[in-house]
Amino acid sequence: MSEAETFTKRAVSGFEKLVPVNRELGISLGYLRKIYLDTDRIDDAITVARRELEVQQAIGDGRAIFQSRLNLASILSRLARSLANERNYSAAEPILVEAIGLVEQIFPQPRQSVTRRD
Numbered sequence: 001m002s003e004a005e006t007f008t009k010r011a012v013s014g015f016e017k018l019v020p021v022n023r024e025l026g027i028s029l030g031y032l033r034k035i036y037l038d039t040d041r042i043d044d045a046i047t048v049a050r051r052e053l054e055v056q057q058a059i060g061d062g063r064a065i066f067q068s069r070l071n072l073a074s075i076l077s078r079l080a081r082s083l084a085n086e087r088n089y090s091a092a093e094p095i096l097v098e099a100i101g102l103v104e105q106i107f108p109q110p111r112q113s114v115t116r117r118d
Helices: 003-016 025-036 042-059 062-085 089-106
Strands: none
Touching: 003 025, 003 062, 025 042, 025 062, 042 062
């Protein structure tokens, strides 16, 4: 475990004890997510990215929520791509569906009305 990871985990642990959640926790989780990604620990990065999104939603910062959804979708897509490259399509599909769902929350598609022709 690197020094950066150790210090960041310690910061996250300390901020997790504060109520209500605060921006510093979100920032610390973001750093920890990046450390996990940089060390190819995708499962850990996903777990932290999910928590980061929960924190940002609790804070209510629209821009941070947007970025957290985008980060999580990106990590999930990376995992799905890795699984697909291994031809593990059944495992990749639900992960990719979740990633697409997150992106659709960020960039909702306009509903197209169906014109009925009689």
